[in-house]
Amino acid sequence: MDVTQQLADYAAATTTAVLDRPNPIITDAGLLAAFDNTPVDADEYGSNLNPHLLALTLTSTQALISSLFALPTKSTSSGPITLLPTPATLLPREKPLPKPKPLTKWERFAKEKGISHKKKEKHVWDEEKQEWVARWGKDGKNREKEGQWLHEVKAGEDADLDPASTARSDRKARIAKNQKQQAANIAAAANQSSTSTSASASSRGVSTLSQEQKKNLRERRKEELHRSMLLSKTATASLGKYDKAIENEPKVKGVKRKFEANVTPTSGKSEKENALDVLHRLETGVGKVKKSKKGGEGDEGGLNVRKAVRFQGKVDRVAGGGAGGKKGGKRK
C-alpha cells in the first residue's frame, strides 16, 4: 500500500509556507524583534484571516531565527550560546521629561543680563601650604583669617577690635544671608508652582504635584473638613445638646490629656532615659531654630552700616543739593 500521497497531503495541510516578501524583514536581534513593513494583502486578510496571520508570523519568526543563527556562537558545557548584540531600535521614554527647576532670583537676573555661569572649583591652591585646600567647609580657605596668629591692624581701627572674631562674625553673617536668600527662593518656587498648578489644574485638569503631595493635600483637606463639620454640628442654640441625633453616628469624644504613670512601670523606657533623651536633644540643639543675626554687618549685627551710610548719603543729597552726596557717603 502506498501512502506517500496521503503523507504529502497531510504535510501540505499542516505546514505553513513561508511567504516571500517584496521588502526584506527587518530584525533586531538585541530586542529579539522582527519588523515586517510590507503592506497587508487585503484579499488574503479578508478571505482567510487566521492562516494568513500564521503565515505572516512564521515568515517573520523565521527571519528572526535565521538572523540569530548568523550571530557568532560560543560552545560551553551546556551547549552553544550566543551573546545578543545591543538593541538597534530606539524605544520611546517611559516617563515624561522632568520639569525644569524653577530659577533662583540670581539665576533669573543673570539670564536677563546675559551673565554666564562659571562654576567655582571646590578646592583652591594655597601658596603658603603648597597644597590644594577646600574653599569652604572643614579647614576651608574662608576661615583662614579666623585661625591665623597674626593680624594686620589698619590705621584708625579700634584697639579693642578682635580681627578673628570679626572675620568669624562676618562669615556667619554671610552664611545667614545666604540661607535667608535660599529660603526665599524655595518659598518663591513653591508659591509659583502652587499657583501654576492651581491654574493649570483648573484649565487642563493636570497638575505638576507628585502623587505623594496630592495625597497629603487631600488628607489635610479631609481633616479640616471633618473638624469644621464637628464644630459646626454643635453650633446650635443648645450647643448640640438637644439636636436630633443621626442614626449610627459615632459619638464624638473630646481628647483627654494623657500623662505618664506617676510611679514608673517596669516595662518600656524609664523616666530617667526619657529625661536623658530630652537633655541630649537640648545639648545637641536638635529641632532648635537657629537664630540668625538681623542685618549683616557690624559686631552687634543689629546695624547694617552699609545701608545706613547709603541712607544718610541720600538724605544729605536731598538737603544740600548734589554736592553733599559724596561727603554724606563717607560719614559713618
Place this chain on the structure above:
Amino acid sequence: MRPLTEEETKAVFEKLANYIGKNLVHLIDRDEDDAYCFRLHKDRVYYLPLPMLHYATSVARPNLISLGTCFGKFSKTGKFKLGITCLDWLAKYAKYKVWIKPSGELPFLYGNHVAKAHLGRITEDTPEHQGVVVYNMADVPLGFGVTARSTIDTRKLDPTGIIVFHQADVGEFLRDEDTMF
C-alpha cells in the same frame, strides 16, 4: 502630682542648664539607691527622691501641699520660673559663681541687683547673660541671677554699674513667705 510632659521637661531643663550647664546630667543620672525624679503638682515642679515619691502617692491630691524640693513653677502661659528653693541644688552644681563683699550682702538680700562696688570675686570667663549663683565671701549661697557683663567687660565698668541682675535671693523666704510653697 504627675511626671512632667516632654515640653515641660524641656522648659525646666533649659532653665536649669542656664545655671549648671552640663552638670544637669548629675541631677538626672544618679545611682540606683539615690535616685531622684521631677514631679509636677499644682503647677509647681518638685525634685524628690524616689522613696519619697512612693510615700507621697498615698496622699490625695487636694491634701498634698508640697513634697521634696520645689524647683519653681510654671506660669499659666507655660513658662517655667526657677524659685529660690532650688538654691541648694543650684549651688551644688553651679558652673559660674559670683561672690559678693559683706557690704553688698544686705542690698542683694533685699532684692537689688549686684553692683560692681559689691563684687568680691567672679568666675573667670563668665560670659554675658549667663546664669550665676551668688555667694557671700564665706561661700554661703545667697541667691542667683544673670550676669549683665562678661568677666572681661566688668573691668571697664564704673563702681555703680550692675554686674549681676537679681533673680532670686534667700530674703524671699521672709518676703514671700505666704506664696512660696
